[in-house]
Amino acid sequence: MVTLRCTRKLYKFLEIVPVETPEPPTGALGDWYANLVPTYAGDLIIFVNELSLVTVAIPVWESENLIPLFRARVENLLLMIGVPKKVIDREIRHLDPVQFARTASRSVLGSMNDIAWNYQIISEEAEYVAHLSLSDAELKLSQMPSGALNYRFPSDVAKDLLAGKD
Template sequence: MGMTPEDVAITLPSTSALGDWYANILFTRPEQIVLCVSEKSRLCVLITAKDADTIAQRIEDAIIEILREIGVADSQIQSEKARMAPLAYGATTDAPAMRSVIGSMTEYTKNLDFFLEAEELTLPEIARKMSDMICGPLQYARPTEAAKKLLAEA
């Protein structure tokens, strides 16, 4: 993504209602996909990995798009967008909470493989379907519902 070691070393406390977002590049065909998952809600977004210099903006756009689709009020979306700035990159460490998010990302990766093979859906449609599935770390709530609740409480 064109980051320097100094970019990756930045550590800022998260101020967003949905928490930190974790991302991984998945080597799928015909193109690579970036899977992003919210720490607190487990909401997921998917974008293509092309054009590395626009990935950060496209992730933000995808987050805003899914929040609109699930019925989050524009005022809550704009507040969350403001809380997500500034963007900081960091390496994933081995903390228990991060391991849990990585476990969720592994589940999403398995589901993504199924959706890519079984259906003709766009990446935002797949992300929405996966975010509507129950999630163990959320006591079997849906990430879409968790996101709405967190944003309403913020």
Template sequence: MAADDGALLGNWYVHRFPISRRKALVFMSETTFLSFILLQGKRAVTLDTLPTMLLAGLEQLLVMRGIPQEAVDRAFLHYQEGRFSKTDSRSALGTLNDIVFRYQWMIDHAGGLDACDLTDIIMRINETPHSRLGCDSWDAVQAKLLRLC
């Protein structure tokens, strides 16, 4: 999902994958690799519901990480409209696939969806430094978001 050029968290990638006999969606920021997963419910996910799912999941993640609502609201100003397209960025797809693998492994290692602490897994994955970002992790993202206050 593409955002306008001033979006701090950039464009977002979304990918559906299986986990513990369920379908999950991983959302990943192109510029920060910030990510979270949402489990698919009984209703079909459509192009109309994806933006709402992205913003609701992202807001929940940011608030749980202690980002003030004012900064969340300012970050969301750049996501008033969205566009969908496929990517040809092999680098971004490689990072997304790596993040999906880590979610699957951590959930399975913790005993599956019924036994794991999914919030803790999401937080730990976002604390992982990324070499493509100069080894930045959540701390760098948080500092950028806090400057929006």
């Protein structure tokens, strides 16, 4: 079980109604936050993990397949940062079922705003290389130190959480 804690803007776009009292997450990474972000390369739906601040994104035009693509992007990112496949498979199983709820942490929202800005910058830079690689952007953002994590890398925090460390 996982909760996608969406911004109001994303709720309106997806035309979903949030649950009032979400069930607690069952995976090591906890819940995820999601927002709709305009970029030079096209609008994205970004997802930010509440505990590690790792992030994945999908193009907004793929929103009909939101949940399967979210799971696939998380799996891909965890592979790229070096998480063992067995551990990834276990965590991906915890991304089902998905419930939608309101955001609950201003700190995560602040970090998500920084991450959104970085996606916008990366998409502008991608203009010069002819395309935006979401995998490259996700990996780059997972390896940027975050003040909210005491200047640790989100990828390192995610690996520690998945290994059972804090």
